[in-house]
Amino acid sequence: VKKSAEGAAHAREVVASADEDAKKSAIVVRQAVKAMDGIVKSARQISQIIGVIDEIAFQTNLLALNAGVEAARAGEAGRGFAVVASEVRALAQRSAEAAKEIKGLISTSTAQVSQGVDLVAETGRSLERIMAQVTEINTVVVEIAVGAQEQATGLQQVNTAINQMDQVTQQNASMVEESTAASHSLSQEASQLLNLIGQFQMERASGAREAQKAAPRFSGRSKAA
Numbered sequence: 001v002k003k004s005a006e007g008a009a010h011a012r013e014v015v016a017s018a019d020e021d022a023k024k025s026a027i028v029v030r031q032a033v034k035a036m037d038g039i040v041k042s043a044r045q046i047s048q049i050i051g052v053i054d055e056i057a058f059q060t061n062l063l064a065l066n067a068g069v070e071a072a073r074a075g076e077a078g079r080g081f082a083v084v085a086s087e088v089r090a091l092a093q094r095s096a097e098a099a100k101e102i103k104g105l106i107s108t109s110t111a112q113v114s115q116g117v118d119l120v121a122e123t124g125r126s127l128e129r130i131m132a133q134v135t136e137i138n139t140v141v142v143e144i145a146v147g148a149q150e151q152a153t154g155l156q157q158v159n160t161a162i163n164q165m166d167q168v169t170q171q172n173a174s175m176v177e178e179s180t181a182a183s184h185s186l187s188q189e190a191s192q193l194l195n196l197i198g199q200f201q202m203e204r205a206s207g208a209r210e211a212q213k214a215a216p217r218f219s220g221r222s223k224a225a
Contacts, residue, residue, distance in 0.1 A: 007148075012141045019134045022127055029124040036117040043110040050103045057096035064089030 064085045071082030 009145050009149075012138070012145050015134060015138045015141050019131065019138055022131045022134055026124060026127045026131060029120055029127060032120050033117060033124060036113055036120060039113050040110055040117065043106050043113065047103060047106050047110070050099050050106065054096055054099040054103070057092045057099060060092035061089055061096065064092055 067085035068082050068089065071078035071085055074081070
């Protein structure tokens with residue numbers, strides 16, 4: 001029972017440690033969910049900015065196209081301006097394509113982060129369920145530890161009572177031995193007393209017989225005189 005009590009106490013410590021670890025893990029999960037929510041929010045803001053860049057690139061492309069048309073109308077005088085307008089239009093198209101690619105990447109990243117948020121949130125819920133179960137287990141283990149400790153205390157009290165009973169029994173046995181010895185001694189003394197009484201009675205009877213024998217002789221002598 002003592003080992004059971006010690007084992008229950010150790011199990012209680014292990015469960016308490018597991019509960020503490022689960023609480024720390026839950027805190028980490030909540031922080032991770034919060035961080036991922038921040039990432040999703042930032043990604044949405046970046047998507048909005050990319051949308052603005054895409055719109056600017058689209059407008060720049062239209063302006064470059066119109067500038068190219070006007071340069072063509074200007075003939076030889078607008079040829080240099082037409083080259084610049086063409087370059088600006090090409091740059092605007094590349095900006096639009098880059099913005100489109102970035103927007104696609106952000107959309108993919110946002111979707112993946114959203115999945116990660118869902119997974120982490122599910123992990124958090126699982127940890128909360130584990131914490132609840134660990135709390136229940138801790139309650140049961142505490143009850144077992146208390147019961148085992150009570151049993152150990154009860155057995156210790158029983159052992160103490162048994163030891164006291166053993167001491168009393170030994171004392172009683174010693175007293176019985178002393179009483180037996182006293183009885184034997186008393187019996188021997190009684191036997192000796194009976195022997196003495198017997199001897200006294202025999203001596204008394206013998207003396208009486210001697211007296212009876214002596215009485216007739218004394219009586220005859222008295223008559224002769």
